[in-house]
Amino acid sequence: MIDFSIPADLAAERDRVRQFVIDKIVPYERDPRLTSHGPTDELRQELVELARAEKLLTVQAPVELGGRGLTHVEQAVLYEAAGWSTLGPVAMNCAAPDEGNMFLLSKVANPEQIDRYLMPVITGQQRSVFAMTEPGGAGSDPGQLSTSATFDGENFVVNGRKWLITGADGAKTWIIMARLEANPHLPEGPTLFLTEGDTPGIVIERTMNTMDRNYVGGHGVVRFENLTLPKESVLGETGQALRYAQLRLAPARLTHCMRWLGAAERAQSIAVEHARTRTAFGKPIGEHEGVSFLLADNEIALHQCRLTIWHACWLMDNGHKARHESSIAKSSVSEELFKVADRCVQVLGGIGISDETVVEMIFRDMRAFRLYDGPTEVHKWAIGRQVLRG
Incomplete structure (x- = not known):
């Protein structure tokens, strides 16, 4: 039923x-x-x-x-x-990114790591980052990961450069993805490490100027210079970072959609109120079909987005991984909500591109949402592969 x-x-x-x-x-x-x-x-x-x-x-x-x-x-x-x-x-x-990081740590971290790194984030005392994306391409394709880690049996030494690391400035709990080089002690491959943000060897070069402004600390460019970490710093098992990243990303795609659905609703409510009160050519602009159709398209999109999100969530609650469905949700919801925000700007006219309302900020942030946790094209590529498999 x-x-x-x-x-x-x-x-x-x-x-x-x-x-x-x-x-x-x-x-x-x-x-x-x-x-x-x-x-x-x-x-x-x-x-x-x-x-x-x-x-x-x-x-x-x-x-x-x-x-x-x-x-x-x-x-x-x-x-x-x-x-x-x-x-x-x-x-x-x-x-984000704390919500997704809390989910991952609650699933993978050991009791000592939970006390040290997770609980202060849960209680709101500190923030966290997930340092994966790199200038050379380790973002949508984490297989291009170039940040390296060596292990001598006692300590790991991490070297590399990351960017678009959300919340890097001021974050205390750091999850770092690096490729563990071949060694006689542990399995090699992409590995997650846990450490504090003030550990020597973590260098925040700068905070990037981006079109969105809703994440604490912005998006940073980070360099690891002989970052030395003890063997206890491994999150989960070595060589398993990509599997753990998928564990984090499927729910995180959906939670992005949930939050931005609320923001799009807000933009729609502002546009609707404007359409009721702003007049042109002898009547409220909402009574002109050109405007009412924009609002109707928004209402349709909001409803469809909500049902798409709920369906993927229902699958996950019933034990399914829902990677396919979460990709469908992320790609479709991010695109449709951006259209909602765009139509709200259009309904508002001149004030839509000003900061007289929050719609222009929602519009800019919504454009960035289309890239969070994988751009639409990557998700559609994954969806297409699944369709071809049957």
Whole structure:
């Protein structure tokens, strides 16, 4: 039986999250600490305390680690509500990259690593990064990973360069992907390492100037210069980084979609209100078909995106990996929500390209979303291969 109803308690919590964001978080969208490189950590901490006071902090964490152990469908409902403001997920500690990193660490880290690296992120005390993408191509194709690690039986030494490392500036928990060279001690290949951000050998060259501004710390260019790590720093098993990355990426693709669905809804609500009150040629512009059709297309897209997300989440909640479906969701939802934001700009006219509303910021951030966790073309390539396999 297909049941699309939302349980009453979940619906009530969704409404509570949305109201919290509207009342407590939206006013911060004009805060000067929301910079071109994202919210400052000072602003993040202030927002986190607001969510903590409402018992809305890191609700997605496993129960044994202090969270509510939400299902993927429950996350979809609450993250959409949180995404009404791009600062909502930051406040509730369910924004990227921390949300995906927390998921990965909860699945792979050992008890000592959980205490040292995961729990401070869950409690909102510190941030994390996932350092994989490289200038030479290790992004969509992690097989091109060039950052190397050598092992002498006691210590690893990591050398290489990364970029577009979200949140690098100020993050404390670092997950680093490097290719472990052949050695007589451990299996070689792509490996994940855990360390602190202030470890000697981690050099943050600069923060890149990008079109989006919703991630704390922006996107950094990082260099590893003889970064020396003890053997206890390995996350999981050596040579298994690509498998662990897939473990992280499938849910992370969906949580991006959930949050941005909320932002697109916000843009639509602003466009609808404008269409009701702005007049042209003798009547509200929403009564002109050219505008009403744009709003109708948006409503159709929002509905389709929500159902696509929910279906993939339902599959995961029922034990399926849902890689195919999560790729479908990421590629289709990111493209459709960008169109929603674009149409909202069009409905708003001149003020749509100004900062008189948050729509222009949502539009810019939504364009970047089309590249997060793999561009549309990579997902379609994977989808096509699956279709051909039958």
